[in-house]
Amino acid sequence: xxxxxxxxxxxxxxxxxxxxxxxxxxxxxxxxxxxxxxxxxxxxxxxxxxxxxxxxxxxxxxxxxxxxxxxxxxxxxxxxxxxxxxxxxxxxxxxxxxxxxxxxxxxxxxxxxxxxxxxxxxxxxxxxxxxxxxxxxxxxxxxxxxxxxxxxxxxxxxxxxxxxxxxxxxxxxxxxxxxxxxxxxxxxxxxxxxxxxxxxxxxxxxxxxxxxxxxxxxxxxxxxxxxxxxxxxxxxxxxxxxxxxxxxxxxxxxxxxxxxxxxxxxxxxxxxxxxxxxxxxxxxxxxxxxxxxxxxxxxxxxxxxxxxxxxxxxxxxxxxxxxxxxxxxxxxxxxxxxxxxxxxxxxxxxxxxxxxxxxxxxxxxxxxxxxxxxxxxxxxxxxxxxxxxxxxxxxxx
Numbered sequence: 001x002x003x004x005x006x007x008x009x010x011x012x013x014x015x016x017x018x019x020x021x022x023x024x025x026x027x028x029x030x031x032x033x034x035x036x037x038x039x040x041x042x043x044x045x046x047x048x049x050x051x052x053x054x055x056x057x058x059x060x061x062x063x064x065x066x067x068x069x070x071x072x073x074x075x076x077x078x079x080x081x082x083x084x085x086x087x088x089x090x091x092x093x094x095x096x097x098x099x100x101x102x103x104x105x106x107x108x109x110x111x112x113x114x115x116x117x118x119x120x121x122x123x124x125x126x127x128x129x130x131x132x133x134x135x136x137x138x139x140x141x142x143x144x145x146x147x148x149x150x151x152x153x154x155x156x157x158x159x160x161x162x163x164x165x166x167x168x169x170x171x172x173x174x175x176x177x178x179x180x181x182x183x184x185x186x187x188x189x190x191x192x193x194x195x196x197x198x199x200x201x202x203x204x205x206x207x208x209x210x211x212x213x214x215x216x217x218x219x220x221x222x223x224x225x226x227x228x229x230x231x232x233x234x235x236x237x238x239x240x241x242x243x244x245x246x247x248x249x250x251x252x253x254x255x256x257x258x259x260x261x262x263x264x265x266x267x268x269x270x271x272x273x274x275x276x277x278x279x280x281x282x283x284x285x286x287x288x289x290x291x292x293x294x295x296x297x298x299x300x301x302x303x304x305x306x307x308x309x310x311x312x313x314x315x316x317x318x319x320x321x322x323x324x325x326x327x328x329x330x331x332x333x334x335x336x337x338x339x340x341x342x343x344x345x346x347x348x349x350x351x352x353x354x355x356x357x358x359x360x361x362x363x364x365x366x367x368x369x370x371x372x373x374x375x376x377x378x379x380x381x382x383x384x385x386x387x388x389x390x391x392x393x394x395x396x397x
Contacts, residue, residue, distance in 0.1 A: 130186035157219035
């Protein structure tokens with residue numbers, strides 16, 4: 001599962017493989033299927049390969065269930081044209097004649113050098129700085145891999161990662177250094193992947209890796225190795241760290257639309273529960289790494305300020321006792337204060353749970369509606385501090 005393929009490019013599209021074969025031998029497109037099989041880079045069914053070939057040669061989306069029969073019809077058309085003209089007719093000529101006259105899907109064919117078309121396409125699909133695929137390609141590739149995994153009952157995992165404290169790197173060292181870090185991280189990501197994996201830059205400092213035929217456990221192993229490789233990148237004597245979230249089909253997710261969202265939630269948990277780690281998405285209700293924290297909680301109202309103490313807190317919400325009968329679903333601006341670290345967090349919360357536990361005493365649960373990036377970092381630091389205190393109190397170092 002984790003063996004690296006020394007040849008080719010990790011995450012290479014089947015379309016790129018087809019282009020490479022055509023570059024070497026442009027006059028024998030009919031031999032593409034055999035050449036792709038010999039390359040052992042892509043493990044696809046014949047109809048999937050034919051569909052990809054049509055996409056490269058014509059830019060047409062030919063369904064997989066029709067692609068093989070259409071391919072055979074074009075070969076037959078090639079033989080007929082050669083017989084009528086008394087000389088060999090190239091596959092490309094037969095293909096254009098087929099789609100223009102026999103099975104008209106192209107109304108106005110345009111001749112363009114394939115290498116020029118491929119170079120133009122890469123400008124659209126490849127991130128200029130990191131040379132990884134961009135978000136446009138990521139969205140297409142994820143849908144394609146999910147369909148294939150579902151069709152053939154295979155595992156599929158998605159990793160979403162971003163660089164910890166990247167804004168601080170840019171602010172401290174400048175954007176040129178920031179770009180250098182992005183480039184180095186992308187190279188380390190690429191060095192850890194198999195040929196069938198797809199790595200993309202999908203945001204400023206955010207990356208995605210698609211792991212076909214990979215379950216959650218295997219994806220965690222691969223992702224941990226990836227993070228370890230990135231830790232070799234040094235900035236002012238300190239390692240560059242990343243945080244990541246993983247979700248796997250069919251273990252934790254059932255639809256393609258949910259894959260990115262759930263992996264992103266796992267990333268959120270990883271970042272705001274200590275950073276420098278990979279977290280697998282969990283569908284358990286209390287999966288957001290809740291920890292006990294007796295923080296001073298101030299409710300900022302127009303005419304007064306209510307004070308209470310929190311019971312526990314997570315990256316998504318907070319629980320607290322109060323003697324004030326707060327209305328369910330009511331929203332408040334609040335401040336959280338930690339006595340030891342003197343951290344102060346500003347947030348907007350909404351009360352989502354209310355339980356009367358005594359006379360004029362209520363147990364409340366609230367979710368964070370608004371929390372700035374700076375305050376999210378403070379929350380992460382609080383989690384790290386309380387986790388450290390917990391280890392110290394139990395004798396664990």
